[in-house]
Amino acid sequence: MNKIKKALITGITGQDGAYLAELLLEKGYEVTGTYRRTSSVNFWRIEELGIQSHPNLKLVEYDLTDLGSNIRLLQSAQPDEVYNLAAQSFVGVSFEQPVTTAEITGVGPVNLLEAIRIVNPKIRFYQASTSEMFGKVQAVPQKEDTPFYPRSPYGVAKLYAHWMTVNYRESYGIFGCSGILFNHESPLRGREFVTRKITDSVAKIHLGQLDVLELGNLDAKRDWGYAKEYVEGMWRILQADHPDTYVLATNRTETVRDFVSMAFKAVDVALEWSGSADHEIGTCKKTGKVLVRVNPKFYRPAEVELLIGDPAKAEKELGWKPKTTLEQLCQMMVEADLRRNKAGFSF
Ligand code: NDP
Ligand code: GDP
Secondary structure, eight states, rough: OOOOOOEEEEEEHHHHHHHHHHHHHHTTTTEEEOOOOOOOOOOOOHHTTTTTTTTEEEEEOOOOOOHHEEEEEEEEOOEEEEEESSSSHHHHHHHHHHHIIIIIIHHHHHHHHHHHHOOOOTTTEEEEEEEGGGGGSSSSOOTSSSSSOSSHHHHHHHHHHHHHHHHHHHHHHEEEEEEEOEEEEEETTTTSSHHHHHHHHHHHHTSSSSSSSSOOOOEEEEOOOHHHHHHHHHHHHHHHSSSSEEOOOSSEEEEEHHHHHHHTTTTTTOOOESGGGGGEEEEEEOOOOOOEEEEEGGSSSSOOOBBBBBOOOHHHHHHOOOOOOOOHHHHHHHHHHHHHHHOOOOO
8 A cells, every 4th residue: 555645835824835735635645734923823825725624734833944943843744745835935025124034035945954864864855946046037038057146135045045955965865856936826826926916906996995006117027827737846846756956937928017907807997008117007998097007116126027937847857837828817816806805805
């Protein structure tokens, strides 16, 4: 009989942690998921997926930045696979809190790698790396061997953790893998990220709960995929014969402005753009009402202008391929936000 596999997911209260837990439970894993000691723990994502009381799911309190916690966690959970998704993951905040971001997002994963080295070097390790490491892009599209040039404290911190994962692979033979994932979104995305901010605001405007959506740089281009498909890619990365680094992306890029138009289209509103730079506005073609406005307070000190990834290696070696189009993803997110805002709540 096959042994039941055990997985540890750090950051189960986040978007990817919730979807990955759902996937691994479906696959028959025993899952330990970590959450942080905060004044109000937020389990809304695993509740929305209906897995919070699953008999094979165990939730434990933990902080990535504490080495002892990492060692004790591995000793008690005894995982075969560790997915390190915990991070201070928001680029905007990383400019305000660079040191905290370095401690959590950069050095944090080294605590886990050290714990693996001490407790059981056979544990397979997934590190959540990011396209933000490419930053000021050196090639289009970006792939595994494109040079890095991070443009935010978040990107710099993630790059350190990425190279430490590679280093533990090469130095100690640890099955350490790095998934360089391009932006991936879903109805479970945090509202501080631009896609969810847009779909939540479009739903509120449609329901008469908000007048105008204010945004920063509308020209930034991103390669946006569906998070549920990307966590499946994470799992495939850890099932490979050899530990390696993989890009997961859709190979399509659109501007923030395009995503705003797409989201309004999902509620049958056609937008017209006028003005430029700090004064750009989006108006409803039918009524002439201003629905979108640029507010420079949302600009970043340094911007990543263009991300587009080439997932050919993941397709060839892992059989991974994105399926959901950006239009489908946007529609799904707007519908979820309409439902939530109609019911009077939105996380
Ligand atoms: P989220 O921000 O939704 O989730 C991050 C998780 O990390 C939360 O559960 C958070 O807990 C937890 N966390 C934060 N600090 C600590 C800490 N000190 N100790 C333990 N846990 C902590 O991110 P996503 O789910 O979107 O992303 C998952 C990972 O993938 C992140 O590492 C992110 O940087 C990376 N990534 C994401 C991309 C994306 O487009 N989504 C793209 C590329 C990489 P709490 O709920 O308490 O805050
Ligand atoms: P990121 O790619 O990890 O930084 O993901 P975000 O969703 O936070 O941002 C994507 C892009 O949208 C960045 O280039 C931002 O500058 C741009 N953007 C424009 N307006 C906003 C806004 O109001 N909020 C956020 N979060 N991003 C914005």
